[in-house]
Amino acid sequence: MLPTYLTLMLLFPLLGGLTFAVAGRMLPRTLVEVLACATVWGSFVCAALAAAAYTGPQVVTLADWFATFDLAIPISLYLDPLSLAMTVMIGFVCGLIHIYSVFYMREDEDYARYFALLNLFVFAMLTLVLGETLPLLYLGWEGVGFCSYLLIGFWYSDPANADAGRKAFIATRIGDVALMIALAWLFQLFGTLSITKVNGMGFLMPVSVITMLGILFLIAAMGKSAQVPLMVWLPDAMAGPTPVSAMIHAATMVTAGVYLLARLLPLIGGSEIALAAIAITGGVTAFYGATCALAQRDLKRVLAYSTISQIGYMMLGVGAGAVTAATFHLLVHAFFKALLFLGAGCVIAAMHHEQDIYKMGGLRRSLPLTFWSFLVGAACLAGIPLTGGFFSKDSILLAVWLKGGVLYQTLYLLGLITALITAYYSFRLVFLVFAGENGHVHRSSGLTVMQVVLIPLAILGLFGGLLDLPAYLGGGYLSGFFASLPADDLPSASHEQEIGLQTVAGALALVGLLTAYLRYGKGRAERMREAQAQPSSLISFLAQGWYFDRLYDLVLIRPYHALARFLWQRVDEAVIDASVDGLGSGVGGAGRLFGRWSTGKVAVYLISFAAGAALILGYLAWLAL
Amino acid sequence: MSVPLSHVLIVASLMFAMGLGCVIAWRANVIMMLIGIEIMLNAVMLTFVGGSAHWGIADGQLFSLMLMALTSAEVSLALAMVVYLHRRKQTVNTDDFNSMKG
Amino acid sequence: MEATLFYILAAVLLIGILLAITARQAVRSIVYLVTSFFALALMFYLLGAPLIAAFEVIIYAGAIMVLFLFVIMMLELESPEKLAKPNFKNWLPALLLAGAVVGALVVLLASRVQAVPPGFTEIPVRQFAFALFKQYGVAVEVVSMQLLFALVGALYLGRRR
Numbered sequence: 001m002l003p004t005y006l007t008l009m010l011l012f013p014l015l016g017g018l019t020f021a022v023a024g025r026m027l028p029r030t031l032v033e034v035l036a037c038a039t040v041w042g043s044f045v046c047a048a049l050a051a052a053a054y055t056g057p058q059v060v061t062l063a064d065w066f067a068t069f070d071l072a073i074p075i076s077l078y079l080d081p082l083s084l085a086m087t088v089m090i091g092f093v094c095g096l097i098h099i100y101s102v103f104y105m106r107e108d109e110d111y112a113r114y115f116a117l118l119n120l121f122v123f124a125m126l127t128l129v130l131g132e133t134l135p136l137l138y139l140g141w142e143g144v145g146f147c148s149y150l151l152i153g154f155w156y157s158d159p160a161n162a163d164a165g166r167k168a169f170i171a172t173r174i175g176d177v178a179l180m181i182a183l184a185w186l187f188q189l190f191g192t193l194s195i196t197k198v199n200g201m202g203f204l205m206p207v208s209v210i211t212m213l214g215i216l217f218l219i220a221a222m223g224k225s226a227q228v229p230l231m232v233w234l235p236d237a238m239a240g241p242t243p244v245s246a247m248i249h250a251a252t253m254v255t256a257g258v259y260l261l262a263r264l265l266p267l268i269g270g271s272e273i274a275l276a277a278i279a280i281t282g283g284v285t286a287f288y289g290a291t292c293a294l295a296q297r298d299l300k301r302v303l304a305y306s307t308i309s310q311i312g313y314m315m316l317g318v319g320a321g322a323v324t325a326a327t328f329h330l331l332v333h334a335f336f337k338a339l340l341f342l343g344a345g346c347v348i349a350a351m352h353h354e355q356d357i358y359k360m361g362g363l364r365r366s367l368p369l370t371f372w373s374f375l376v377g378a379a380c381l382a383g384i385p386l387t388g389g390f391f392s393k394d395s396i397l398l399a400v401w402l403k404g405g406v407l408y409q410t411l412y413l414l415g416l417i418t419a420l421i422t423a424y425y426s427f428r429l430v431f432l433v434f435a436g437e438n439g440h441v442h443r444s445s446g447l448t449v450m451q452v453v454l455i456p457l458a459i460l461g462l463f464g465g466l467l468d469l470p471a472y473l474g475g476g477y478l479s480g481f482f483a484s485l486p487a488d489d490l491p492s493a494s495h496e497q498e499i500g501l502q503t504v505a506g507a508l509a510l511v512g513l514l515t516a517y518l519r520y521g522k523g524r525a526e527r528m529r530e531a532q533a534q535p536s537s538l539i540s541f542l543a544q545g546w547y548f549d550r551l552y553d554l555v556l557i558r559p560y561h562a563l564a565r566f567l568w569q570r571v572d573e574a575v576i577d578a579s580v581d582g583l584g585s586g587v588g589g590a591g592r593l594f595g596r597w598s599t600g601k602v603a604v605y606l607i608s609f610a611a612g613a614a615l616i617l618g619y620l621a622w623l624a625l
Numbered sequence: 626m627s628v629p630l631s632h633v634l635i636v637a638s639l640m641f642a643m644g645l646g647c648v649i650a651w652r653a654n655v656i657m658m659l660i661g662i663e664i665m666l667n668a669v670m671l672t673f674v675g676g677s678a679h680w681g682i683a684d685g686q687l688f689s690l691m692l693m694a695l696t697s698a699e700v701s702l703a704l705a706m707v708v709y710l711h712r713r714k715q716t717v718n719t720d721d722f723n724s725m726k727g
Numbered sequence: 728m729e730a731t732l733f734y735i736l737a738a739v740l741l742i743g744i745l746l747a748i749t750a751r752q753a754v755r756s757i758v759y760l761v762t763s764f765f766a767l768a769l770m771f772y773l774l775g776a777p778l779i780a781a782f783e784v785i786i787y788a789g790a791i792m793v794l795f796l797f798v799i800m801m802l803e804l805e806s807p808e809k810l811a812k813p814n815f816k817n818w819l820p821a822l823l824l825a826g827a828v829v830g831a832l833v834v835l836l837a838s839r840v841q842a843v844p845p846g847f848t849e850i851p852v853r854q855f856a857f858a859l860f861k862q863y864g865v866a867v868e869v870v871s872m873q874l875l876f877a878l879v880g881a882l883y884l885g886r887r888r
Contacts, residue, residue, distance in 0.1 A: 600723030603652035610645055610824040617831035624838040628733045631836045633774070636737045638832040640744060642825035647748035649821035650813040656753050656799060660760060663791065664744055667767060670779070678774040681848035683858040686776045690859070693786050694870045698877035700791050704798045705881035711802050 001053055003060045006077050009046035009087065010126055012039040017120035024112025033102045036115035040098045040122055044091030051084055059132050059196065066135075070191055078132035078196060082262060082327060085478070086129045089331050093251045093338050093457075094122050100342055100453045101243040103446025104349065108241075114154065118247070121147035125252050129259065134183050134193040137260070141179065141224065144253045145172050151248060152240040164239035171233035175223015175257075182216035199266040207271050214274025217264055218281060221257025225311045227285045232548050234308055235292075238300040242348060245300060246341030250307050251334040258314040258330055262323045269321060276407055279319025279400070283411040283418075286312030288546065290421040294428075295542035297531070298355045299344050302429055305545070306381060307337060309422060313396050316411060322399030328468045328478050329392035336380035336389055336461035339454055343374035346450050347433060357429065358531040361436035361524075371434050373454035378430045380461045382423035382513060385506035388464025393419065394502050395468065401501060419505055423512025431520035432527075470498055633675035641668035655710075655717045659703055666696050733773050739766040751812070753799045757792050764788040775849035 016039035024032055061076035098118060105114055124143025131137035153165030187193050189209070190201050202210055221227065226234035237249045248254070261268065261278060268274050289309025296302045310333050317326030348355055350367060364371040380389030397419075400412045468478035520527055541547060597604070647661030670689040677685025707717065714721055743763030750756035764787045771780035813821075859867065 601652075602658075602719040602722070603649070606649055606652075607820055607824070610649060610828075614824050614827035614831070617828055617835075621831040621834040624835055628730050628773075632734075632737075634836055635833060636741065638829055638836075639741055642829040642832075643741070643744050643748055645828060646818075646821035646825040649824060650748075650817045652817060653813065654753070656795065657748070657756065660753075660756060660795070661748065663760070663787075664748070667764070667787070670783075671767065671770070674771050674774050674776045674779055677776065677850065678848065681850065683850050683855045686779050686850060686855055687858055687863060689776070689779050690782060691863075691866060691870055693782055694874060697786060697791060698874050700794060701881045702877045702884070704794055705884040707798060708801065709884045717802065 002050060002058060002079065003062065005046040005050040005053065006060055006079065006130065007062060009043045009050070009091075010123060010130070012042040012046070013119040013122040013126070015039070017116050017118075017123060020112050020116035020119065024116055027112070029111055032111055032115055036119055037095065037098045037102065039119055040091065040095045043122060043126065044088070044095045047084075047087040047091040050079065051088055054079065054084055057081075061132075071187070071193075073133050073135050073193060075136060076132040076194075077130040079130070082259075082323070083129050085327060085331060086259060087126060089334050090122065090125055090129065090252055093334050094118075094125075094247055096453050096457060097243050097247040097251075097338065097342070100246075100345070100450055101241075103449045104243050104345055105241065106446050110154075114151075114241070117147050117151050117154075118244075121151070121248060121253075125256075128256055132195055134186065134195060134198070137195070137263075138179060138183060141220075141256060141260075142176065144248070144256060145169065145176065145224070148172075148237070148248050148253055151244040152237045154240055154244065158239075161239040164233075164236040168233040168237050171230050172223040174230060175220040178216045178223070179220035179260075182213055182220065185213065185216070195263060199264065202267040202270045205270075207273075210268065211271040211273045214268040214271050215277060217261060217268060218274065218278050221261050221278075221315070222281065223257070224260075225254050225257030225315070226308050227257070227281050227312065227315060228288050229548070231285065231288070231308050232545070232552060235301050235304045235545060238298070238304050242300065242341060242345035245304070246338045246345065249304065250337040250341050254307060254311055255314065255330050255334065258311060258318060258326060261315070261318045262326055265318065265321070265323055275319050275321060277319075279316050279408065279411055282312045282315025282317070282319050283414045284312070285309070286316060286418045287414050287421075288312070290418045290425065292542050292545045293425045294421060295535075295539045297358055297543070299347065299357050299360075299429070299433065300341075300355060302357070302425065303337070303340055303344060306340075306422065306425070309418065310337065310381070313393060313415065313418075316415060317396035317399055319411075320396070320399040320403045320408065322396060324468070324478060325392070325395035325399045329396055331467065332380065332388040332392040332461065332464035335457050335464055336377045339373060339457035339461050340377035340381065342450070342454055342457065343370050343377060346370045346447060346454070347374075349447060349450070357432045358528060360433045362434070364434040367451070369451040370454065373451070373458040374434070375430060376458040376462050378426040380464070382426040383419055383505060383509040384423070384513065385502075385509070386465065388461050388467075390502075390506065390509070391465035391468065391470065394505050395470070397505060398498060398501055416505065416508060420508045420512045423509040424516050427513050427516035428520050431516060431524065435521055436524050470502070630675055630679045634672060637668045637671040637675065640671065641665050644668060652720060653718045655707055655719050658719065659700065659707075663696070663700070666692060729773055733770060736766045736770050736773070739763070740770065754796065757795050757799070761788050761792050764792070778852055778855060 016035055020027075020032055020036065027035075057078070057080040059076055059078050061074045063075045064072075065075045066073040098115075101114070101118065105111060108114065121144060124140045124147060126140070128137055128140025128144060131140055149165045149169040151165075152168050153162045156162045156165070183193060186198055189205060190198055192198065219230075222230040234249060234254065238245050240249070268278075286309045289305045289307070289312055293302050293305035293309065296305060310329070314326045314329050314333070317323075317329060346367065347360065347363060347370060350363070350370075351360060354360070376387070380387045383390045383393045397412060397415050400408050400415060535543065544550070597608075641664075644661045644664030644667075647664060648658050651657035651661065670692055673685040673689045673692070675685075677683065677687075677689075710722060711717055740763050743759050743766065747756045747759035747763065750759060764783060768780040768783040768788070771777075771783055
C-alpha cells in the first residue's frame with residue numbers, strides 16, 4: 001500500500017498544478033479553489049496513511065528515469081522518519097495555507113496562476129523531501145526555487161516585486177551551482193547518486209574530501225535557507241502575497257537546506273570541520289537575523305528576519321549533529337511561523353494593506369482571535385517556557401552545549417543571547433501591533449475564515465513540545481521515532497543538566513518579554529514619538545540588514561556592471577563588431593567596385609574580352625620568345 | 626603552289642586583328658560591329674582552309690562550311706535583333722542598350 | 728605564278744578590309760567587303776578548296792552582305808546624323824589591342840618555323856563529300872536544326888506588334 005500512498009501524494013498536487021496551469025482560466029473560480037485545496041489535503045491524507053502504514057525505512061522505486069552507461073537514476077522515493085515527518089508537516093501546513101489563500105486572494109483576478117504555482121510548489125517540495133536519489137532531490141530543489149521565484153514576483157506589474165523575485169532566484173542560484181558541483185563530484189567519487197548508498201560510503205573517502213563536499217552542501221543550503229552570507233534575498237521575498245511568504249518563505253522551502261544537510265549528515269558528519277562550518281554559519285545567522293529583526297518597521301520583514309534567525313538555529317543543531325533536535329525545531333517552527341505569517345496576513349488585510357507596525361495598534365480588541373493566535377506564535381518564537389518553541393529551541397541549545405569544546409560553547413552563548421533578543425523583538429511586535437488604542441479595522445468577508453485557520457496552527461505550536469518532551473518528563477515521541485536514524489548518537493544529558501539549561505533559557509526569554517513590555521507596553525507613546533524622528537545610525541544599520549545589500553552592491557554588482565560595460569563597449573562593439581562590420585563593408589565595397597564594371601554596355605565587355613585575349617596571347621608569345 | 630602556311634596564317638591574323646579593331650572601335654554602330662565579327666569569322670575560315678590544304682585533310686574545309694552555315698544563322702538573327710532594337714529605341718548605338726546593367 | 732597571284736590577292740583582301748572598317752558610310756563598307764570576299768574566295772580556290780570558294784561567293788558575298796545592305800537601307804542608316812563616327816578616342820584601344828594580338832600571333836608563328844617544304848594537296852570534292860556526310864552527318868543535322876531555329880527566331884523578332 002505504501003507505494004500507492006506515495007505516488008498519490010505526489011500525483012495529486014502535480015495534476016492539480018498542471019490542470020490549473022493549462023485550463024485554469026476556463027474553469028470557474030470556485031472549482032479551482034476547491035480543487036486546489038482538495039489536491040493538497042489529498043496529499044496530506046496520503047501522508048497520514050503512509051505514516052500509519054509505516055514500519056521502517058523503506059525505498060520505493062516507481063520507475064526508471066535515467067539508465068545510461070553507469071549512471072542509473074530511478075525515480076525512487078525514500079521513506080524514513082525524517083521524510084515522513086516532513087511530508088506530514090508539509091501536507092498539513094500547505095493544506096491550511098491553501099484554504100487561507102482562497103480567502104486572502106479573493107479579490108485577485110489571477111487565481112488560476114496562483115493556485116497552479118502553489119500546487120506545483122507542493123509537488124516540488126514533496127519530491128525534494130521524498131527523493132531517494134540526489135538528482136530527484138535536485139529536481140524538487142529547483143522546482144521549489146522556480147515556483148518561489150514566480151510567486152515572489154506574483155504581482156509582477158510592480159517592478160520592485162519582479163526585482164525581488166529575480167534577486168531571490170539569483171541568490172539561491174549560487175547555492176544551486178554548489179549543489180550541482182557536489183552532485184557531479186559525488187557521482188565521480190562513488191558512482192552512484194542514491195542518498196542511502198552515498199550515506200553509507202562516506203567512510204571510504206579521506207576526511208578532506210568529505211569536508212569539501214560538506215562545504216559545498218553547506219553553500220547550497222545557505223542559498224536555499226537564506227543563511228549568511230546568501231540571506232539577502234529572503235527579506236525582499238516578502239514582496240509576494242502573504243500566504244506565499246507563510247508557506248514558502250517561512251514554513252517549507254527555506255527549511256530545505258536544513259533538510260538537505262540533515263539528510264546527508266551521515267556523510268558529512270565524517271568531517272568535524274564541515275560540521276563546525278555548519279554550526280558557525282547557523283549561529284552567526286541566528287544572531288544576525290535576530291539583531292536585524294530588532295529594528296524593522298515592516299511587519300513582514302520582522303517575520304522574515306526571524307525566519308532567517310530560526311533557520312540559523314536549525315543549522316546550528318545540524319552542525320552539532322543533532323538531527324532530531326533540528327527536525328523538531330523545523331516542525332514546530334513551521335507551525336508557529338506559518339501561524340505568525342497568517343496572523344500577519346489577517347492584520348494586513350484588516351489594515352488596508354498597511355505593513356508599518358508603528359501605524360498599527362489596539363488590534364487585540366478588534367481582532368481577538370488573531371491576537372490570541374499571534375500571541376501564541378510570538379510566545380513560541382520567543383521560547384516562553386512550556387510552549388513548543390521553548391522545547392525545540394532548548395533541545396538544540398542542549399545539543400550544542402553537550403557537544404562541548406570552546407567553539408560550541410561560544411556558539412551556545414551566542415544562541416542564548418539570540419534567544420534573549422528573539423524574545424524581545426517578538427513581544428515588541430506583539431505590543432506594537434496589538435496593544436494601545438486606535439483599533440479601527442476593515443472587516444472583509446473572508447477575515448473570519450482566515451482567522452479560524454489560525455486555530456489549529458496555534459494549538460500545534462502551543463503543544464508542539466509534546467512531540468518531543470525532554471527526558472526528565474518521560475522522553476519524547478520524536479526521539480524514539482528518530483532513534484532509527486543513524487548518526488544521532490549524541491551523549492545524553494543528565495536530567496539536572498537539562499533542567500538547568502532550560503531554566504536559564506526560560507529565564508532569558510522572560511527577561512526579553514519583560515523588557516519588551518517595559519519599552520513597548522508601558523513606554524509605547526515614547527517609542528511612537530521616537531519612530532517619527534530620524535533613526536540613529538545603529539538602528540538604521542540593523543534595519544538595513546547590516547548593510548549587506550550595499551556591501552554586495554559595492555563588492556559584486558558594481559564591478560560586474562563595470563566589467564559588463566567594458567566588455568560590451570570596448571570588446572564587443574569596438575573589436576568584434578567593428579571587425580565583422582569592416583569585413584562586411586570591405587567585401588561590399590569590392591563588390592560595388594567590380595559591379596561598376598558590368599555597365600551593361602557591349603563595348604565595355606568587348607574591350608575587356610579583347611584585353612583578356614591579348615593578355616593570354618601575349619603571355620604565350622612571351623613564353624615562346 | 627608554293628606559299629608557306631605561315632604566310633597564310635599571317636594574312637589570317639591581320640584580318641582577324643582588323644575585324645577585332647572594327648568591333649571595338651565602332652561601338653556607336655551595331656551594324657559595323659556585326660561586320661567586324663564577319664571579318665573575324667572569315668579570318669578563321671582562311672585559317673581552316675589553309676590548314677586543310679597543308680595537311681591534305683578535308684576536315685578544315687568542312688569546318689569552314691559549318692562556320693558559313695552558322696554565320697548565316699547568326700547574321701539573320703542578329704540583324705533581326707537590330708531591326709527590333711532600332712524599332713524600340715530609334716538608334717543603333719550600343720551604348721544606349723544597357724538594360725543588362727548589373 | 729600562283730604564289731604571286733596569292734600575294735596580290737592577299738594585298739587586295741587586306742586593303743579592302745581596311746577600307747571597309749574605316750569607311751564613312753555603312754553601304755560603302757559593305758561594297759569594300761564584298762570585294763575583299765571575292766579576293767578571299769579566289770585565295771580559297773588557290774588553296775585547293777574550290778567548293779568553299781564557291782560557297783564564299785554565294786553565301787557571303789551574295790547572301791549575307793545583301794542582307795546587311797537590306798537592313799542598312801531599311802533602317803535608313805545612311806543619314807549622317809544617325810551615325811556617330813568613331814573618333815581617335817575610340818580607335819586607340821582598338822589599335823592597341825589589335826596590335827597586341829597581331830604582334831603576339833606573329834611572334835608565335837615565327838617561333839614555329841615550318842621545316843616542311845610548302846606544298847598544298849588538292850582535296851577532291853568526293854573526299855570532301857564523304858567526310859561531310861559520313862563522318863560528320865550528325866553535325867550536318869545539328870546545323871540544319873540551328874538554321875531552322877534562326878529562321879523561327881528571326882520571324883519572331885521581326886513581326887509587327
